[in-house]
Amino acid sequence: EVQLVESGGGLVEPGGSLRLSCEASGLTFSRYGMSWVRQAPGKGLEWVSSISRDGGETFYADSVKGRFTIFRDNSKNTMFLQMNSLRDEDAAIYFCAKIGQLGLWYFDVWGRGTLVTISS
Amino acid sequence: EIVLTQSPGTVSLSPGERATLPCRASQSVNNNYLAWYQQKPGQAPRLLIYGASTRAPGIPDRFSGSGSGTDFTLTISRLEPEDSAVYYCQRYDISPPPFGQGTKVEIK
Numbered sequence: 534e535v536q537l538v539e540s541g542g543g544l545v546e547p548g549g550s551l552r553l554s555c556e557a558s559g560l561t562f563s564r565y566g567m568s569w570v571r572q573a574p575g576k577g578l579e580w581v582s583s584i585s586r587d588g589g590e591t592f593y594a595d596s597v598k599g600r601f602t603i604f605r606d607n608s609k610n611t612m613f614l615q616m617n618s619l620r621d622e623d624a625a626i627y628f629c630a631k632i633g634q635l636g637l638w639y640f641d642v643w644g645r646g647t648l649v650t651i652s653s
Numbered sequence: 654e655i656v657l658t659q660s661p662g663t664v665s666l667s668p669g670e671r672a673t674l675p676c677r678a679s680q681s682v683n684n685n686y687l688a689w690y691q692q693k694p695g696q697a698p699r700l701l702i703y704g705a706s707t708r709a710p711g712i713p714d715r716f717s718g719s720g721s722g723t724d725f726t727l728t729i730s731r732l733e734p735e736d737s738a739v740y741y742c743q744r745y746d747i748s749p750p751p752f753g754q755g756t757k758v759e760i761k
Contacts, residue, residue, distance in 0.1 A: 570698075577741065577752055577753070577754045577755050578690075578692075578698065578741055578743070578752040578755075579752070580749050580750050580751070580752070592748060592749075594749050595749075628697055628698070633688075633700075633703060633745075637686065637703075637745055638745040638748070638750045639686075639688035639700065639703045639743065639745045639750075640688075640690075640698070640700060640743075641700045641703070641709060642700075643697035643698055643699070643700075644697060645696075645697050646697055
């Protein structure tokens, strides 16, 4: 069974930083692109960032470009999201998601999410 | 900006009834690259449908997807109590890949 487990969320002040992790099991991690999708409290889903199988290509939503960095360590079956210069509007549950077949950007496996709270 | 519109925001139906949930794209979706997800309270989304009409593994056949171009539909043929959830559409032929705002299905 494929599992994705996020960690690293928490309470941070505006302007602060956090690093989220997503550990994968039950799959050959290096074969799949991966993504982060977030959900603000009571709101819908928003794609944040994606990374290719080997980490050589990365993609970002305009709302986080220049502040967030996605990367992965295939030897540890883990993906990361480094979040800097955090803003109030970044508060959300951050889900790790596996990209679908043929590298198409639908998301066929999701983690349970990790909560990021922004408050001074 | 390319958007997906899901309306109504909430539908309230009885067990055994059919739910028909629309998703309209502001521009045509290429190659039917349209997915549907189910999200129950406190849970992660779950992929139901991709390619507009292909059920994901393990998804009951009472869930079906249809449509092309700008108009897509998720149909739940015979509602069960556990189908109470928010349903999102998402197109993945463009970057960024947008989601619709969701339709909440309430079971009476």
